[in-house]
Amino acid sequence: MSAVLKTAAAAPAGARQRVHFRPWNVGRWVVWGGFALLLGVAPLVFTSGLAMTMLSQMGYMIIICLSYNLLLGQGGMLSFGHAVYVGLGAFSAIHAMNLIGAGRLALPMSMVPLAGGLAGAGVAALLGWVTTKKSANTFAMITLGVGELVAAMALMFPEFFGGEGGISANRTAGKPVWGISFGPQVQVYYLIALYCFVCTAALYALTRTPLGRMLNAVRDNPERVEFVGYNTQVVRYLAFIIAGFFAGIGGGLTALNFEIVTADSVGGFRSGSYLLFTFLGGAFFFFGPIIGAVLLVLAFVLFSEITKAWQIYLGLVFMFMVMFAPGGFSSLIMMNLRVAAFGKLRRLASSYLALGGTGAVALAGAAAIVEMIYHVQLNSALGPTLRFMGATLDVQRLDSWFGAVFVMAVGIAMFEVARREFKRQWDETQQEIEKEIKRREIL
Amino acid sequence: MEFFTTSLLNGISYGLLLFMLSSGLTLIFSMMGVLNFAHASFYMLGAYFAYTTTLFVGFWPSLLVAPLLTGAVGALFERWCLRRVHRFGHVAELLITFGLSFVILELVQLTWGRSAVDYRVPAALDGPLFTLYGTQFPIYRAFMMGIALLMLVSVWLLLSRTRIGLVIQGALTHPEMVEALGHNVPRVFMGVFGGGAALAGLAGVIGGNAYVTEPTMAGAVGPIIFVVVVVGGMGSLAGAFVASLLIGLVQTFAVALDQSALGALQSAGVAVTPETFGYPLLKLKISQVAPILPYLLLVLMLIFRPKGLMGTREG
Numbered sequence: 001m002s003a004v005l006k007t008a009a010a011a012p013a014g015a016r017q018r019v020h021f022r023p024w025n026v027g028r029w030v031v032w033g034g035f036a037l038l039l040g041v042a043p044l045v046f047t048s049g050l051a052m053t054m055l056s057q058m059g060y061m062i063i064i065c066l067s068y069n070l071l072l073g074q075g076g077m078l079s080f081g082h083a084v085y086v087g088l089g090a091f092s093a094i095h096a097m098n099l100i101g102a103g104r105l106a107l108p109m110s111m112v113p114l115a116g117g118l119a120g121a122g123v124a125a126l127l128g129w130v131t132t133k134k135s136a137n138t139f140a141m142i143t144l145g146v147g148e149l150v151a152a153m154a155l156m157f158p159e160f161f162g163g164e165g166g167i168s169a170n171r172t173a174g175k176p177v178w179g180i181s182f183g184p185q186v187q188v189y190y191l192i193a194l195y196c197f198v199c200t201a202a203l204y205a206l207t208r209t210p211l212g213r214m215l216n217a218v219r220d221n222p223e224r225v226e227f228v229g230y231n232t233q234v235v236r237y238l239a240f241i242i243a244g245f246f247a248g249i250g251g252g253l254t255a256l257n258f259e260i261v262t263a264d265s266v267g268g269f270r271s272g273s274y275l276l277f278t279f280l281g282g283a284f285f286f287f288g289p290i291i292g293a294v295l296l297v298l299a300f301v302l303f304s305e306i307t308k309a310w311q312i313y314l315g316l317v318f319m320f321m322v323m324f325a326p327g328g329f330s331s332l333i334m335m336n337l338r339v340a341a342f343g344k345l346r347r348l349a350s351s352y353l354a355l356g357g358t359g360a361v362a363l364a365g366a367a368a369i370v371e372m373i374y375h376v377q378l379n380s381a382l383g384p385t386l387r388f389m390g391a392t393l394d395v396q397r398l399d400s401w402f403g404a405v406f407v408m409a410v411g412i413a414m415f416e417v418a419r420r421e422f423k424r425q426w427d428e429t430q431q432e433i434e435k436e437i438k439r440r441e442i443l
Numbered sequence: 444m445e446f447f448t449t450s451l452l453n454g455i456s457y458g459l460l461l462f463m464l465s466s467g468l469t470l471i472f473s474m475m476g477v478l479n480f481a482h483a484s485f486y487m488l489g490a491y492f493a494y495t496t497t498l499f500v501g502f503w504p505s506l507l508v509a510p511l512l513t514g515a516v517g518a519l520f521e522r523w524c525l526r527r528v529h530r531f532g533h534v535a536e537l538l539i540t541f542g543l544s545f546v547i548l549e550l551v552q553l554t555w556g557r558s559a560v561d562y563r564v565p566a567a568l569d570g571p572l573f574t575l576y577g578t579q580f581p582i583y584r585a586f587m588m589g590i591a592l593l594m595l596v597s598v599w600l601l602l603s604r605t606r607i608g609l610v611i612q613g614a615l616t617h618p619e620m621v622e623a624l625g626h627n628v629p630r631v632f633m634g635v636f637g638g639g640a641a642l643a644g645l646a647g648v649i650g651g652n653a654y655v656t657e658p659t660m661a662g663a664v665g666p667i668i669f670v671v672v673v674v675g676g677m678g679s680l681a682g683a684f685v686a687s688l689l690i691g692l693v694q695t696f697a698v699a700l701d702q703s704a705l706g707a708l709q710s711a712g713v714a715v716t717p718e719t720f721g722y723p724l725l726k727l728k729i730s731q732v733a734p735i736l737p738y739l740l741l742v743l744m745l746i747f748r749p750k751g752l753m754g755t756r757e758g
Binding site: 142 | 472478524527528531533534535537538539541542543545546549550552553554556662666669670672673677727731732734735737738739741742745746749
């Protein structure tokens with residue numbers, strides 16, 4: 001591996017010449033190369049139509065969730081109105097597409113998401129000036145209010161938002177560039193993948209700039225930042241505009257992908273789901289929202305097909321996550337990676353198996369109860385029986401209910417036993433790791 | 444004149460209902476620093492509990508039972524969920540209440556269905572109280588105002604004139620000292636949260652049948668009470684009172700007005716056609732703009748007076 005030796009030749013006279021030794025960061029090249037490879041290869045592995053639409057959705061959801069995490073994770077700003085910037089970006093993009101179709105705008109179709117991004121940044125510059133005046137809790141309430149404001153306005157101006165039916169466009173309009181017409185879904189996917197990679201890289205690079213660092217400082221200790229001489233409001237405002245820009249790009253890609261945008265894309269439900277899944281993925285690590293975005297698409301497309309009660313599961317998982325793993329899935333992964341790095345993961349394996357097994361039993365019981373209640377509420381016209389994981393449950397007979405409650409109770413009791421054992425082992429492992437780290441420091 | 448009086452009375456009763464909700468939110472916020480996103484969900488729970496208990500025990504007992512049930516749900520939530528995330532900071536606290544609002548909405552739809560339930564005003568309170576300029580004023584509106592005022596006075600007396608209020612206020616500023624005197628501070632907070640939820644539940648009991656009891660009722664009123672709290676000034680009860688009445692009146696008056704800027708311009712002799720710049724904006728009626736007025740008020744307030752009507756702190 002070649003190392004780069006850099007001499008600070010431009011050092012001012014009198015200052016001591018410093019020599020920097022900077023080895024190439026192999027891990028970074030591997031990770032980003034792997035990410036690019038994954039984006040490129042995915043449609044070759046998953047070739048079905050459903051997989052293709054899901055991959056496309058994941059691509060722009062990653063951008064949207066990452067842009068959201070610029071606020072939540074990097075800046076400590078809990079926004080309840082992120083869909084405003086995504087949605088308005090999408091509307092601007094769809095209007096741009098229609099202008100291209102009418103021949104009044106000379107822009108290649110692949111540049112349309114940038115139009116969305118500019119619109120998102122513009123709206124964020126306008127609204128963010130008001131919202132970023134406050135931080136923390138008040139910021140959250142104001143973004144909620146502004147989100148409702150825009151959502152209500154979407155129904156007031158059917159000329160721009162298309163009313164109930166939304167606005168549709170044709171992405172194959174305009175002149176094809178290099179023979180790419182965006183007719184086939186795979187071409188759209190690769191455009192989304194390209195945007196996804198570039199935006200992810202840009203957002204990562206942002207965390208390494210002075211602005212990104214100041215944003216973290218504003219999150220952690222705004223008072224001290226003020227004393228150092230920065231204006232926290234300006235830092236938040238800049239971050240808000242940048243987040244709006246990338247959210248708008250994501251929105252523009254949704255417009256390009258679906259060729260239709262409806263008024264509910266600026267609504268509170270969308271904002272809520274961006275928040276929920278970004279948090280589930282993990283706000284503490286840069287890659288957390290990527291996991292969140294993948295989960296979002298899986299939940300909305302696949303999980304909602306399996307069960308009607310998916311939103312209640314989602315809400316419960318979210319609450320458990322906030323209580324027990326506030327760092328989301330990414331922090332769980334990183335904690336276990338640390339254990340693995342010290343070669344102690346094998347010791348925890350049996351505990352994990354026990355946890356997983358007993359948890360599955362408890363979940364199966366709980367899910368049976370939820371499914372039966374949903375069946376009573378929604379599908380009672382279809383008869384009293386329902387199929388659940390290979391078993392036939394009868395909502396009119398007591399033994400089905402009793403069985404479900406029994407399975408859940410047993411599962412919970414066993415899970416608690418397994419959890420205690422796991423906690424003991426986990427704490428032990430963590431202590432050993434801490435000790436090991438101290439020992440290495442001394443050496 | 445008739446229109447003015449009716450709207451005024453309706454606006455005041457709606458404003459008082461908003462204040463019942465925002466007061467609980469403000470209390471919880473100023474005592475525990477927790478912004479309860481699920482406050483409107485407790486309002487909805489109160490209405491649904493009242494609907495069910497009314498079927499069994501009648502309206503008057505459920506006026507007490509339903510808020511108690513809601514308060515119990517709130518206290519349990521504080522004990523098992525909120526207390527756990529307290530050490531992760533305010534964002535985590537806000538997030539867990541956000542999750543709770545999600546779960547409560549789903550549970551309500553699971554238990555009572557997705558459409559509105561038939562929760563009615565009791566027969567004893569059905570009918571007009573008096574007739575003013577040919578318009579009848581329902582007894583139930585007066586009852587709502589009475590309950591709201593009664594609740595507010597009793598909460599104020601409880602907090603400022605009793606020993607319990609003293610302990611709560613002490614636990615807020617000097618938790619260690621109060622603990623040293625032998626009071627269980629976490630339990631005090633549990634009580635405060637449960638009490639705030641019970642207040643929201645009471646608002647649900649008397650608001651649910653005056654308006655409609657349906658799963659969307661929490662989502663409809665939730666953002667508004669946040670606006671009330673910000674406009675009134677974070678943590679200020681008096682500010683919340685003024686802001687609630689203001690927003691209640693503004694919304695009630697606006698819904699009933701059919702004028703638009705277009706009509707005003709035309710009657711002033713200005714010719715406005717669909718080609719005129721800003722026509723979509725001009726042709727909007729005031730009643731169509733009504734839903735966004737509270738949020739516009741919020742934005743204007745933040746631009747011109749960021750600390751709110753009666754807030755004390757900037758930040």
